[in-house]
Amino acid sequence: xxxxxxxxxxxxxxxxxxxxxxxxxxxxxxxxxxxxxxxxxxxxxxxxxxxxxxxxxxxxxxxxxxxxxxxxxxxxxxxxxxxxxxxxxxxxxxxxxxxxxxxxxxxxxxxxxxxxxxxxxxxxxxxxxxxxxxxxxxxxxxxxxxxxxxxxxxxxxxxxxxxx
Amino acid sequence: xxxxxxxxxxxxxxxxxxxxxxxxxxxxxxxxxxxxxxxxxxxxxxxxxxxxxxxxxxxxxxxxxxxxxxxxxxxxxxxxxxxxxxxxxxxxxxxxxxxxxxxxxxxxxxxxxxxxxxxxxxxxxxxxxxxxxxxxxxxxxxxxxxxxxxxxxxxxxxxxxxxxxxxxxxxxxxxxxxxxxxxxxxxxxxxxxxxxxxxxxxxxxxxxxxxxxxxxxxxxxxxxxxxxxxxxxxxxxxxxxxxxxxxxxxxxxxxxxxxxxxxxxxxxxxxxxxxxxxxxxx
Numbered sequence: 001x002x003x004x005x006x007x008x009x010x011x012x013x014x015x016x017x018x019x020x021x022x023x024x025x026x027x028x029x030x031x032x033x034x035x036x037x038x039x040x041x042x043x044x045x046x047x048x049x050x051x052x053x054x055x056x057x058x059x060x061x062x063x064x065x066x067x068x069x070x071x072x073x074x075x076x077x078x079x080x081x082x083x084x085x086x087x088x089x090x091x092x093x094x095x096x097x098x099x100x101x102x103x104x105x106x107x108x109x110x111x112x113x114x115x116x117x118x119x120x121x122x123x124x125x126x127x128x129x130x131x132x133x134x135x136x137x138x139x140x141x142x143x144x145x146x147x148x149x150x151x152x153x154x155x156x157x158x159x160x161x162x163x164x
Numbered sequence: 165x166x167x168x169x170x171x172x173x174x175x176x177x178x179x180x181x182x183x184x185x186x187x188x189x190x191x192x193x194x195x196x197x198x199x200x201x202x203x204x205x206x207x208x209x210x211x212x213x214x215x216x217x218x219x220x221x222x223x224x225x226x227x228x229x230x231x232x233x234x235x236x237x238x239x240x241x242x243x244x245x246x247x248x249x250x251x252x253x254x255x256x257x258x259x260x261x262x263x264x265x266x267x268x269x270x271x272x273x274x275x276x277x278x279x280x281x282x283x284x285x286x287x288x289x290x291x292x293x294x295x296x297x298x299x300x301x302x303x304x305x306x307x308x309x310x311x312x313x314x315x316x317x318x319x320x321x322x323x324x325x326x327x328x329x330x331x332x333x334x335x336x337x338x339x340x341x342x343x344x345x346x347x348x349x350x351x352x353x354x355x356x357x358x359x360x361x362x363x364x365x366x367x368x369x370x371x372x373x374x375x376x377x378x379x380x381x382x383x384x385x386x387x388x389x390x391x392x393x394x395x396x397x398x399x400x401x402x403x404x405x406x407x408x409x410x411x412x413x414x415x416x417x418x419x420x421x422x423x424x425x426x427x428x429x430x431x432x433x434x435x436x437x438x439x440x441x442x443x444x445x446x
Contacts, residue, residue, distance in 0.1 A: 026223075026230035028302070063194045067201070071223040072302065074309045074340065074347050077216070078201030085195050092191060093176065124202055131354040133375060 013162040017049045017057050017155075025065040028072040030080070037143040038136070042069065044144060044151045046084050047113055050091035051106060053159060062088050076128040083117040083124075090116060103152055110148055114141050217317070217342035224313050224345045228301050295436045296320055301345060303432075310353035310375060314435060317342045321439055327398070327405040329436045330427035334358075334398055334409040338437070350429055351379050351411065359401040360411060362394045371396065371411065371423060377430075381414070381421040392416055396423050406438070 021042075024030050030042035042065075049057040066081025073080075090113035098105055118141050125132050204212065246253075298314035316322055318341050326338045328348045336356065340347035349356055356373040360381070367388045369381040384390065394414040400407030412425040 023230060026227045027234055028227065028231070029234070058188060059191055059194050060189045063189070063198065066198070068223055068227075071220050072227050074311050074349075076202060076205040078198040078205065082195065082198035082202065085191060085198060089191050089195070128202070128205065133354060136375070 010162060013158055014056060016158055017045065017053075018061060021045060021057065021061060021065045022068070025068040026072065028069070030069055030073075031140065038140045039147045040140055040144045041151070042080075042084065043087050043114065043117060044110075044148055045155075046087045047091045047110055047148075048106070048152060048155045050088045051095050051109075052101065052155075053162075054092065054095070056162075059085070059088060075130070076124065079121060079124040079128070083121045086117045086120050087113050103149060106152060107145075107148055110145060114145055220340075220342045221317075221344050224302060224342075231302065294439045296322075296439055298346075298435050298437060300433055300435065303430075309355075310350040310373065310429070311336070311339070311347050312350070312432070314346050314348060315344065316437075317344050317346045319344055322346050322437060325404045326437050326439070327409060329409065329438070330432050331436070332410060333426040334405070334411045335425070335427050335429060335432065335435065337405070348435065351425070352377055352429055358405075358411075359399045360396050361399040361407075362390055362396055362414060365390045365394050368399055368401065369421075378415070378422040378424065381423060384421065390414055390416070390421050 024042055024045070030040060032039045032041055046057065046062055050062075062084050063081050066079075066084040067077060069075075069080040070077050090109065094106075094109040094113075095101075098109070118137055122132055122134075122137060296316065298316045298320075300312050301315045302313040314328075322338055322341050324338055324341055327334055328336045328338060334351070336348045336350040336353075337358075338346050339349040351358055351371060351373055352375065353373040354375050356371075356379070358371040359368065360371045361368050362381070365388065367384055367390060369384045371379050372382045373379045381390070381396070392415055396411045396414060398405045398407055398409040398411065410426055412423040415422050415424050
């Protein structure tokens with residue numbers, strides 16, 4: 001009984017990043033937009049898990065969640081998928097070249113990921129004739145970067161639960 | 165130097181092209197697929213249109229189910245908020261009621277006068293309208309797009325460009341039609357530009373959304389005489405919407421003519437769409 005419980009708990013925590021990924025895609029809540037700041041949780045989630053435990057968040061699922069998010073938010077199909085894959089690509093590269101992963105190294109390598117993803121996001125919307133709020137995009141990038149350590153701690157707790 | 169370049173190449177290859185132990189697709193393949201999706205988005209062929217409409221319908225239904233818990237939480241918090249502000253609302257409504265009572269008698273007189281004037285100029289007032297109602301399925305006010313999904317589409321003859329109304333107030337237009345769902349782009353959205361006119365100042369302008377609840381009037385004549393409280397209506401200039409659909413009233417802030425909408429866009433559950441009024445050839 002204890003073994004089954006342990007296995008179920010392990011399975012649940014292993015699936016948790018995937019569940020969160022699809023929940024925020026279907027719910028259209030990839031960007032938490034409050035009065036003075038906005039955070040792109042989707043980016044942080046993808047970056048963290050691809051960097052730390054890529055087998056828990058397949059690239060195919062990331063692509064699919066991006067497509068779902070595009071449909072829910074009414075953006076051209078592929079915009080979010082492409083941005084998320086760019087985030088995943090930078091995370092995958094950082095994983096290959098980094099020997100010891102720490103919060104600081106994660107946080108610093110998150111800067112190019114964020115810049116590149118938002119640049120791709122801007123380009124895709126620009127060529128699809130969508131108006132882009134540059135100030136919002138800038139504010140979003142800054143706060144997503146600042147907020148990264150908070151989610152890093154939460155995700156690290158989840159990651160430890162899958163290992164314990 | 166060469167070794168560094170080789171290392172970089174190996175790292176890139178490893179990150180982009182190699183599939184991980186549990187990965188079914190390589191990153192490179194998926195990035196290419198995303199770019200193909202983006203390019204295909206501009207192509208308008210019937211099979212692609214049907215496929216897109218089908219995919220969107222399925223995802224909207226899924227999103228509706230997934231967002232049920234957060235919707236329930238929001239409803240509950242609204243319910244609590246309403247109870248907390250009960251007394252304030254009561255006082256405000258009492259005040260408004262008195263004001264409205266005064267205005268009704270004024271309105272009756274104006275209506276009578278208006279009818280007499282219409283008869284005088286022998287204007288035929290046609291009021292053939294065929295409204296269809298729709299329920300808001302998904303209300304995802306993303307920072308990038310202020311829109312919502314309604315539960316009718318081409319199955320109820322909905323077409324792109326039709327005006328969406330909350331009661332009799334204009335709130336947006338249809339921008340994407342699927343089989344059983346459509347997307348309404350709200351007037352508060354950054355991409356929304358609606359030709360309007362103001363009353364009684366009688367100025368034509370473009371109502372531009374900015375992503376917040378107060379769209380602004382743009383392209384006003386230099387010598388305009390717009391004042392706080394002027395009413396804003398659709399002008400019907402672009403030929404798609406009927407003229408005279410009420411939108412809101414003007415509030416000038418920092419020399420910018422903002423429009424306070426008659427409808428609260430965050431509280432809409434049902435909308436009306438006038439099918440009769442729309443002609444696709446316009």
